[in-house]
Amino acid sequence: MTIYPIKSICCIGAGYVGGPTMAVIADRCPHIEVTVVDLNEERIAAWNDSDLNQLPVYEPGLDDVVARARGRNLYFSTAVDESIASADMVFISVNTPTKKKGVGAGQASDLRWVEACARQVAQWAKGHTVVVEKSTLPVRTAAAIKAILDTAKSKSDNAEPLSTFSVLSNPEFLAEGTAIRDLEQPDRVLIGGNDKDAIEALATIYSHWVPNRKILRTKLWSSELSKLTANAFLAQRISSINSVAALCEATGADVREVALAIGTDSRIGPKFLDAGPGFGGSCFQKDILNLVYLSRHFGLSEVASYWEQVVELNNWQQNRISALLVQRLFGTVTGKRLAILGFAFKANTNDTRESPAIRISLDLLEEGAQLAIHDPKVASTQIALALGKAPSSSSSEIKGEGSWCFATTVAEALQGADAVLILTEWDEYLTLDWSSLAGLMRAPAWVFDTRSVVNPVEISEAGLIMWRLGEGSD
Numbered sequence: 001m002t003i004y005p006i007k008s009i010c011c012i013g014a015g016y017v018g019g020p021t022m023a024v025i026a027d028r029c030p031h032i033e034v035t036v037v038d039l040n041e042e043r044i045a046a047w048n049d050s051d052l053n054q055l056p057v058y059e060p061g062l063d064d065v066v067a068r069a070r071g072r073n074l075y076f077s078t079a080v081d082e083s084i085a086s087a088d089m090v091f092i093s094v095n096t097p098t099k100k101k102g103v104g105a106g107q108a109s110d111l112r113w114v115e116a117c118a119r120q121v122a123q124w125a126k127g128h129t130v131v132v133e134k135s136t137l138p139v140r141t142a143a144a145i146k147a148i149l150d151t152a153k154s155k156s157d158n159a160e161p162l163s164t165f166s167v168l169s170n171p172e173f174l175a176e177g178t179a180i181r182d183l184e185q186p187d188r189v190l191i192g193g194n195d196k197d198a199i200e201a202l203a204t205i206y207s208h209w210v211p212n213r214k215i216l217r218t219k220l221w222s223s224e225l226s227k228l229t230a231n232a233f234l235a236q237r238i239s240s241i242n243s244v245a246a247l248c249e250a251t252g253a254d255v256r257e258v259a260l261a262i263g264t265d266s267r268i269g270p271k272f273l274d275a276g277p278g279f280g281g282s283c284f285q286k287d288i289l290n291l292v293y294l295s296r297h298f299g300l301s302e303v304a305s306y307w308e309q310v311v312e313l314n315n316w317q318q319n320r321i322s323a324l325l326v327q328r329l330f331g332t333v334t335g336k337r338l339a340i341l342g343f344a345f346k347a348n349t350n351d352t353r354e355s356p357a358i359r360i361s362l363d364l365l366e367e368g369a370q371l372a373i374h375d376p377k378v379a380s381t382q383i384a385l386a387l388g389k390a391p392s393s394s395s396s397e398i399k400g401e402g403s404w405c406f407a408t409t410v411a412e413a414l415q416g417a418d419a420v421l422i423l424t425e426w427d428e429y430l431t432l433d434w435s436s437l438a439g440l441m442r443a444p445a446w447v448f449d450t451r452s453v454v455n456p457v458e459i460s461e462a463g464l465i466m467w468r469l470g471e472g473s474d
C-alpha cells in the first residue's frame with residue numbers, strides 16, 4: 001500500500017505516446033480512471049470515434065486495447081482543467097520539438113508546451129498530485145516543472161487546502177509500430193525521482209503487469225538522461241551500420257553478411273543493425289541534437305561533436321541515396337517518372353515525422369523528377385504537408401518537372417516508371433510479383449532497394465536492373 005493511492009489519472013497529450021500508453025494502463029488497471037486530454041479537438045474526436053479504424057494513431061493491436069477500456073475507465077476529452085482537478089496523478093505527454101528559432105535553435109528542445117502544462121497543473125490541481133514527465137526532456141527539466149508547480153502553493157488562500165506536488169521522470173521507450181507489445185512487455189520501466197512514496201505510487205501501477213525486477217528506480221537526472229542516451233545509442237548503431245554499408249558498396253562486401261557476422265557476437269548483439277535510408281521518427285534526431293546542445297552548454301565540446309556526427313552521417317546517407325539514383329539513371333531524372341514505395345519512417349506506422357522519404361523525395365523533385373508515391377498507411381494529404389507541395393490530381397495526369405502524385409496501388413505507382421525506390425519495409429513489398437510488374441515500367445528499368453525487402457533473383461529474372469543498399473559488386 002502506498003501513501004499516494006492512485007484512483008484517477010490525467011494525461012495531457014493524446015499523441016503517439018500519450019494515447020497508446022494510457023490505453024494500456026487503463027486496460028491493465030480497470031480500477032483506475034484514466035482520462036487523456038488534448039487541446040486538439042479533432043484528435044480527441046478521432047480517439048472517440050466508434051469506428052476503431054479512425055483512431056488518430058495506427059498501431060497494431062491498439063484498436064483491441066481501446067475497445068476493451070474506452071468508456072469503462074478510459075476517456076478522451078478536451079476538458080483539460082476539470083481532468084487535472086480530479087486527478088491524483090498527471091502525466092505530461094505533449095510534444096517537445098527541436099526549437100526553430102532563438103537560443104539553441106536547431107538543437108535545443110522547445111519546452112513551451114511542457115511549461116504551459118505545468119502552469120495549468122499548478123492552477124487546477126487539488127490536494128497532492130504526482131506529476132509525471134512522459135515527454136522526453138532535457139536533463140533537469142523536472143526542476144523547472146517543480147518550480148512552476150510550487151507557485152500554486154503561494155496562491156492558495158486559507159479556504160482551500162494547499163496543493164502539493166511530487167515530480168517524477170518516467171520516460172517512454174516504446175517504438176512506433178510495436179507500441180502495444182513494447183508497453184505490455186517492456187524491457188524495463190524507468191522511474192526517476194526524489195520522493196520515494198511517489199515513485200512507489202507509479203511503480204504500483206506498472207506492477208499490475210510488469211515484473212518488479214524490471215521496474216528501475218533512479219535519481220531524477222539519471223532517468224531524464226537515460227532516455228536521451230538510449231535513443232542516441234540506438235541511432236548511433238544505425239549510423240555505424242550505414243557507414244559500413246557505403247564501405248561495402250565500395251569494396252564489394254555485403255552489409256547483410258557483415259551485420260550477421262558482427263551481430264552474432266553476443267557483446268554486439270543482432271538488433272538495430274539493418275542498414276537503410278537513414279533513421280527517421282520524431283525522437284532520434286531531436287534527442288541527439290538535444291544531447292549535443294546540453295553537452296555544449298556544459299562546456300563539453302568534444303562530447304557534443306562526437307554525437308553530432310551521428311546526425312551528420314544520417315543526413316549524408318539520405319542525400320547519398322538520391323544522388324546515387326540520379327547518377328545511375330544516366331545522370332538525370334528530369335521529367336522521368338520514379339515510383340517511391342513507402343513514405344512512413346518505418347513499417348507499421350502512419351507516422352512520417354523526419355522520414356528519410358521526405359528528404360529523398362525533395363531532392364528528387366529538385367532534380368525535376370515526377371514521383372508516384374505509394375504507402376499503405378500514409379494519406380496523400382500528409383505527404384503533401386511533408387513535401388510542402390500539392391499532388392497532381394491523378395497519377396495519369398502527372399506532368400512536368402518536379403511534380404508528384406499519390407498512387408493507391410503499387411501497380412499504379414510503377415506504371416511508366418523508369419525506376420522504383422523502396423524506402424519503407426512494408427510487408428506488402430516483400431511479396432510483390434515482379435514478373436508482372438516489370439512490364440508496366442519503361443526499359444531499362446531499375447529497382448533501388450534501400451531496405452533489403454526484394455529478392456534480387458526475382459528482380460533479375462523479371463529483366464529489371466537491381467541496386468541494393470550495402471551490396472558491392474565483385
Ligand code: UDX
Pocket residue numbers: 012013014015016017018037038039040043092093094095096113114116117134135136137282283
Ligand atoms: C512524444 C513525446 O511526448 C515527446 O517528448 C517525444 O520525444 C516524442 O513522443 P508524441 O506523442 O509523439 O510525443 O507527440 P504528438 O503525437 O505530437 O502528441 C502530442 C499531443 O499533445 C498533440 O496531440 C498535441 O495536440 C497535444 N498538446 C500539445 C496539448 O494537448 N497541449 C499542449 O499544450 C501541447
Ligand code: UDX
Pocket residue numbers: 172173174175176177231234238271272273274275276277278279280281282283284345346347
Ligand atoms: C525510437 C526508439 O526505438 C524508442 O525506444 C523511443 O521511445 C522512440 O524512438 P521509433 O522512432 O518509434 O522508436 O522507431 P525505431 O524502431 O527505433 O526506428 C527508428 C528509425 O531507425 C526508423 O527510421 C527505422 O527504420 C530506423 N532503423 C531502425 C534502421 O534504419 N535500422 C535498424 O536496424 C533499426
